[in-house]
Each structure stands twice: as C-alpha cells, then as structure tokens.
Amino acid sequence: MVIKMAESARVAVDAALSELAEGEKKWAATSLSDRRALLDRVRELTGRHAQQWVDAACAIKGLAASSPLVGEEWISGPYVMAAGLGALSKTLEVLARGESPLDGATFGVAGDRVTVDVLPAGPFDALLLNGFSAQVWLQRGVSSAAAKTNAGLAQLDPSRTHGVGAVLGAGNITSIAPLDVLYELIAHNRVVALKLNPITDPMLPVFAAILAPLIELGTVRLLTGGAEVGGYLVDHDLVDHVHMTGSARTHDAIVWGTGPEADERRLAGTPKLTKPVTSELGGVSPTIVLPGEWSAADIAFQAEHVATQRLHNGGYNCVAAQALIISADWAQKDQFLAAVRTALAAAPTRPPYYPGSDDRVARACGTYPEAERLGRDGERVLVTGLAPSPAEPLLTEEYFAPVLGVVELPGTGPEFARAAARTANDAFVGTLGVNIIAKPDTIDRLGASFDELIEDLRYGTVAINAWTGVGYLTPTASWGAFPGHTIDDVQSGIGVVHNAWLIDRVERTVVRGPFRPAPRSLLHGEFAISPKPPWFVGNKTAASTGRLLAGFGAEPGWLRLPQIFASALRG
Incomplete structure (x- = not known):
C-alpha cells in the first residue's frame, strides 16, 4: 500500500535536513x-x-x-x-x-567481565536513592584500561562529526525522544532530526522551548506527521543513521518493508533501508521470584512492586513486566499470588490512552478465556498456568497493555534459579529487561548460584529487588537490549542509549535495590533508608x-x- 504524503510535509522535511547539514558544520566547530x-x-x-x-x-x-x-x-x-x-x-x-569520564570510577569483576559502578554517582544519589546501586558490565575482553581510554565515544574527537541522524520518537514515555536526541548528538556526534510519534505531538511546543539552544544552533530539528513522514525521513539521502523506539513490527516495516515485498527482501538479504539502524524495541519482560520465607509485610510490598512493574504508565512501557516466573513448590506461592491479585485490582484506575490497548486486552482474553479480569472495570488481566515454552503466546507477544501472566516451575533452590534463567532466556521474546525479587538471606544461601543466575540472563538490564525502570532513570547506566541482535532478528533492538559516561562496548546494566522499604529495611539488617519508591503505583x-x-x-x-x-x- 502506498501512503501519499502532503507536499507541505515533504518540503518541511527537506528544509529541516538541509538546515541540519549546515548545522553540522557549526556543531563540528563547537x-x-x-x-x-x-x-x-x-x-x-x-x-x-x-x-x-x-x-x-x-x-x-x-x-x-x-x-x-x-x-x-x-x-x-x-x-x-x-x-x-x-x-x-x-x-x-x-x-x-x-x-576520562571513568578516571574516578570504581571497577569490579563479575565472572569474566569487568564492571563499572555507575550508581550512586555522587553524594546526592547516595541520599536520594539510598540502598540502590547499579553497575555497567562491559563486554567480554574489555579491560578497565581500555574502558577508560575509550570512554567519551565520539566526543573524543568532537570536530569529526558523523552526519545527520533521524530519531523516530516513542509514543509512551515522554522523555524517551529528547533523551535519544541527546545520545545521537553527544555519543555519536550527529546532528538530529526528531520526528515525534503522533501520540506525543502535543509535546512539540514543550520540546521546542527546552531544546531551543540546540535548535538555534542548527543541530536539532523537530518534525511531526504520520508513517509517511517517518518513511520519507529515514529514506532521505541526507540522513546517515536512523534510531527508533517502538515495536519490532514497526522496525521491520521500516527496514524490510511490508507484505510479500518484505518476504522477498528477507530471502534475498536486501533490506529496504540500507543505512545503519539502532533501536530500542521492548519485548516480553519477566519477573523472577525466588522462593523464601517472607513476612506478610514483605508479601504485600513485593506484590505492589509487581503491580508497579506491570501497571506503571498504564502498562504501556517497553520494559513492563508481562509474566512472573515463580516456584510451584514455594510454600507461600498462593499467598503471594493472592496479594498480587489484590495489588493489581487496587491500583488507581486510569484511561487506556495508548491506541489499541482495549483490542490487545480483548485479544489476550480471547487467547486465554480462563483469564481473570481485575480492576474497577475489569481492565487488568491475570493469566495463570502458563507453559514455560516459546509456544506460549503470552511469552512471545508484547501486549503493551495491563496483561500479566504467571509461569510456575518446579524446585526451590539452585535448580529453580537455573530453570528460571533458562525459561527467561529461551521462552520469552526480547532481551530488554528482567527483574528478580529475592529476600537477602535467599541470595546469601544461593551464593555462587545467584551470581550464575545474573550472569546467565541475557538481558540489557537486570534488576534485583528493583524494577528495571530504575535503570532507565539512572543517566549513567546504559539502556538497551542485550548485545548481539541484528536487523534479521532484532528482538529488543540494537545499541544502547543514556550511558552518560559514554562507555564503549557495554553488555548490560545490573541494578540492585532494597528488599524492604525503610524503616523495615533497617529493622531487618538492610542498610537502606529509602521509603516506598515514588514510582510505585500506590504511592x-x-x-x-x-x-x-x-x-x-x-x-x-x-x-x-x-x-x-x-x-x-x-x-
């Protein structure tokens, strides 16, 4: 199908890119x-x-x-x-x-990888996010010396610019698009044409006001429009690189086209879009719950934690948890799942603003007629009894809606941890983020088996007793899929963003948080004074x-x- 584009939109894109070509010269001299x-x-x-x-x-x-x-x-x-x-x-x-941005950094080792402590990055972090920490893991073979030398990326040679980057903005979290602009501009030294997702077009006046210094210099241009504008932009001769946030389906339509033509291109290995593409595409994110002996307060808090992972922003997050992996042999399994039901039902009601949400919820209920409907209007869906298999639809389709599934696996110790990692890696589509919830004494008992669990998980952000969204909120952490995807099988995308220390060859970010909020954390020997996090849906x-x-x-x-x-x- 050919979508016609208004001549005025074509002129606007042409003008923006011509201005950016001139702006690149100014940027190189800055x-x-x-x-x-x-x-x-x-x-x-x-x-x-x-x-x-x-x-x-x-x-x-x-x-x-x-x-x-x-x-x-x-x-x-x-x-x-x-x-x-x-x-x-x-x-x-x-x-x-x-x-080097890493001259004062603390390095460590995780298995055969070098790590960099990125949170807390200073005294304010240590207070505001007390009890939370994050490490960036470097790819295998990267030494601390190499990391120090290469930190800075394209800003190590600022006069050498790299053309014009086109950014196709996200439609859910409003900071994604401007943060992606900054990463193109700084990490890759490219001037940027940002096309907003039509959902976020009302943000245009705000972004124009905030980015005014970069717009006035000629290094950033803002565009609006539908798929036809985005297609014209990314195919334009003046664009050297494309970065997008969205779904794998949208990525493939841009890179390969649609319909029979796309199939032919895939077979021939000749993509429609031949310029480099980076992306952040979401997926189906799991939350692994390691069994332990929890108090009633622990169960209620972690149930709200799970509800937050699913329902933050209405469930329209690329890294929203879509399935729990829990032990079928955990003595408190039923108690915990009952608390999760209560937390999902009790979370504040909000409009399903993201297009197609109701249809996706209906599709989930059609696939799983036994699903439970929760919330005031039954807008939230809980599906239990899922098979730990890539043939399970809920593990292979990102619903981008308030739908949560439950997978049960046998075992309670190291064997459960190994099975959970295997299931998360092999049965779930996508590699953006995985959450792990575990009582501190459970982590201590598992010892090396817990370390192996973290190492085995092939995800761009691994969060332990914290939501992976904390990684998104940490500017010095990396954000993106686990490395290794290609345009042929893009999964959760290619490349990273954020990464404010401009670290080269990142593998993942590992985030840790307290199992309990203060003051209970202090009463149980966790040295963390953070109360219930402000991103919790019940805060x-x-x-x-x-x-x-x-x-x-x-x-x-x-x-x-x-x-x-x-x-x-x-x-």
Whole structure:
C-alpha cells in the first residue's frame, strides 16, 4: 500500500535536513566547553518548562491534575531529562580537561567481565536513592584500561562529526525522544532530526522551548506527521543513521518493508533501508521470584512492586513486566499470588490512552478465556498456568497493555534459579529487561548460584529487588537490549542509549535495590533508608515527590533535600 504524503510535509522535511547539514558544520566547530554550556542551558530550560511538560503529558494520558499518578510524568519526564543533561554536562567537562569520564570510577569483576559502578554517582544519589546501586558490565575482553581510554565515544574527537541522524520518537514515555536526541548528538556526534510519534505531538511546543539552544544552533530539528513522514525521513539521502523506539513490527516495516515485498527482501538479504539502524524495541519482560520465607509485610510490598512493574504508565512501557516466573513448590506461592491479585485490582484506575490497548486486552482474553479480569472495570488481566515454552503466546507477544501472566516451575533452590534463567532466556521474546525479587538471606544461601543466575540472563538490564525502570532513570547506566541482535532478528533492538559516561562496548546494566522499604529495611539488617519508591503505583505522594525531584534534577542543591525526603516519607 502506498501512503501519499502532503507536499507541505515533504518540503518541511527537506528544509529541516538541509538546515541540519549546515548545522553540522557549526556543531563540528563547537568546543567541548561550549557544548557543555549548551547542555546546561537546556537543563535550565527543562526546569523552567517542567510544569508545561507535565501538563501536556497528563493531557495526552487523560490524568487528572489531582491524581498521584501525575508523579509518573514528573519522574519519567522532566526529572530524568534534567538528570541526564547534568550527567552529560559533567562528562563533557571532564573530556574538555583531557581526562576520562571513568578516571574516578570504581571497577569490579563479575565472572569474566569487568564492571563499572555507575550508581550512586555522587553524594546526592547516595541520599536520594539510598540502598540502590547499579553497575555497567562491559563486554567480554574489555579491560578497565581500555574502558577508560575509550570512554567519551565520539566526543573524543568532537570536530569529526558523523552526519545527520533521524530519531523516530516513542509514543509512551515522554522523555524517551529528547533523551535519544541527546545520545545521537553527544555519543555519536550527529546532528538530529526528531520526528515525534503522533501520540506525543502535543509535546512539540514543550520540546521546542527546552531544546531551543540546540535548535538555534542548527543541530536539532523537530518534525511531526504520520508513517509517511517517518518513511520519507529515514529514506532521505541526507540522513546517515536512523534510531527508533517502538515495536519490532514497526522496525521491520521500516527496514524490510511490508507484505510479500518484505518476504522477498528477507530471502534475498536486501533490506529496504540500507543505512545503519539502532533501536530500542521492548519485548516480553519477566519477573523472577525466588522462593523464601517472607513476612506478610514483605508479601504485600513485593506484590505492589509487581503491580508497579506491570501497571506503571498504564502498562504501556517497553520494559513492563508481562509474566512472573515463580516456584510451584514455594510454600507461600498462593499467598503471594493472592496479594498480587489484590495489588493489581487496587491500583488507581486510569484511561487506556495508548491506541489499541482495549483490542490487545480483548485479544489476550480471547487467547486465554480462563483469564481473570481485575480492576474497577475489569481492565487488568491475570493469566495463570502458563507453559514455560516459546509456544506460549503470552511469552512471545508484547501486549503493551495491563496483561500479566504467571509461569510456575518446579524446585526451590539452585535448580529453580537455573530453570528460571533458562525459561527467561529461551521462552520469552526480547532481551530488554528482567527483574528478580529475592529476600537477602535467599541470595546469601544461593551464593555462587545467584551470581550464575545474573550472569546467565541475557538481558540489557537486570534488576534485583528493583524494577528495571530504575535503570532507565539512572543517566549513567546504559539502556538497551542485550548485545548481539541484528536487523534479521532484532528482538529488543540494537545499541544502547543514556550511558552518560559514554562507555564503549557495554553488555548490560545490573541494578540492585532494597528488599524492604525503610524503616523495615533497617529493622531487618538492610542498610537502606529509602521509603516506598515514588514510582510505585500506590504511592500517595508521588505527584509532590516527583515535582520536587524534577526541580532538584534541574538545579541540584542541599537545601532541596529536606522537602523531597518529607514528601517521600509520606508516600
């Protein structure tokens, strides 16, 4: 099918790319110090327009201004954007001095890989995310010395630019598109044409205001339009590279085309799009629950944790948990699943804003007629008794809707951990993120078997007692699929983003969090003072905490911390 494109849209794309070709020359002549000043200005504007950003996002998603769920928009919008800008700015400052962003980093070893501690990255992180940590694992064979030498990526030679990058923005989390623009511009030293997803077109005035310094220099252009505009953009002779966030289906349509033509191209090995493509494409993310002896409070908290992993942003997240892997022999299995049902049903109701959500829910219920309908209007779906097999539809189709499945495997110790890793790797489609929930004494008892579980999981982010979304919120962490995918079998995508220390040859990020919130964490020997996280769907003060965090992200300071702590503790 041929989709006609309005001449005005064609002219707009042509003009934007011509202007970027000129802007590339200005970017090449811009020093690292001046680039840092531009990022600092964008960060300031992010803070100034943060309320406008959140208002636009809430209008898209149908959230009332009084809803605690507005906190999701503060945290996954202006907060993470401002934090990312701050981290990139520091990296450029270090590079301008002729030093490596990893000169002060702490290196470690995990199996046969070198690791880099990326969270906490300073005293503010240590306080605001107390008890949380993250490591970037380098690919096999990369030494700490090589990592230090190559950190900085394309900014090691800033005058050598790499053409024009086209970014096809996401339609769910509003910070994805501008953060992807920053990664193209800084990590790859390419000027950027961003085409917004039509869902997020209302964000255009906000992004234009925030990115104004980069737009004025000629290094960024913003475009809107449907698939026809995106197709024309990525095929344009002036575009050298394409980055997209979306589904594998959309990726394949762009790269191979559609219908019989796409099949012929695949057989011949001749893609429709011949320029390099990177991508972040989601998938079916598992949450592995390791059996242990949990208190009633542990069960209730972790059930809400699972509900958050599924229902944050309405379930329209590329890394939303879609299936639990639990032990069939766990004595508390039924108690935990009952708590998960309660948490799914009790989470705040919200409109199904993402196109096609109701159809995908209906399709899941058609595939699984025994599915339980939860929530005020039965909009949430729980499916138990899934087979640990790639033939199981719920493990191979990303529903991008509030649908959660349960897979039960035998065993309770190392044998369960090994089987869980095998199932997550072999039965699930995608490699973006996997969550593990385990009581600290269970981790201690497993010992080397737990370390092997982490090593065996082929995912771009592995989160232990934390949601993988924490990896997204950490600017110094990498975000993307496990390496090794190709355009022929793209799975969760190719390449990484965020990665504010500009580390080369990243394999994965491993995030860790406390099993219990404070003060229970302290009472049970976990040295963590973090209360219930503000991204939890049941957090009552998420909106106020998120707003305060966004202000801190734009302008960090010690005097801002007491208000943040006071709000967070009431959550």
